[in-house]
C-alpha cells in the first residue's frame with residue numbers, strides 16, 4: 001500500500017462508482033438527457049475502468065424542476081429512506097468506492113442514504129464527488145463519514161453542474 005501523508009493511492013485498485021443523477025429539467029441548463037453527476041461518473045469509468053452503480057428510487061422524481069425540489073425537500077424533512085428499483089448489497093470485490101451525488105438541499109438525495117446504509121464499507125477507500133449550483137460539497141463528506149464506518153475517506157471533488165462538460169481535466173487530476 002502506498003501512502004502519501006494520509007493520501008492513499010487509488011491507482012490500479014478495483015473501483016466502483018455509486019451515484020445518483022437525474023436527467024429532465026435541471027437547474028441552469030434546462031432539459032437534459034443525462035444528469036450532470038452521471039457525466040462525471042462516466043469520466044471516472046473511462047479514466048479508471050470502474051464499474052458503475054446508479055441509485056434509482058422506485059418512484060422517480062418529477063421531470064419538472066420545481067416539483068422535484070418540493071418532493072426532495074419533503075423527503076429530507078421526513079428523513080425518508082425511499083425504496084430503490086434495485087439494491088447493491090455486496091461491495092466486497094472493490095477496493096475504492098467513488099460516491100457521487102448532486103447536492104439536494106445541502107446534502108444527497110435521500111435514496112443515496114437508503115443505499116449507502118445497506119453496505120459494509122470497512123477497509124474501503126472512499127472518494128466523494130458532488131455536482132451542485134453553489135453549495136459545493138454541502139454536508140456530503142460528513143454524512144458519508146457517518147454512514148460509511150471503517151472507511152478511509154480521501155480528498156473530495158465538487159463540480160458546478162452547468163460546467164460538467166468542461167471538467168474532465170479536473171476529474172483526471174483528482175483521481176491521480
Ligand SMILES: Cc1cc2nc3c(=O)[nH]c(=O)nc-3n(C[C@H](O)[C@H](O)[C@H](O)COP(=O)(O)O)c2cc1C
Pocket residue numbers: 020021022023026027034035036037038065068069070072073101102103104105106107131132133134135136160161162
Ligand atoms: C431537488 C434539488 C435540490 C437542489 N438543491 C441544491 C442545493 O441545496 N445546493 C446547490 O448548490 N444545488 C442544488 N441543486 C442543484 C443540483 O445540485 C445540480 O443541478 C446538480 O448538478 C444536479 O445533478 P444531476 O443532474 O446529476 O441530478 C438542487 C437540485 C435539485 C433538483
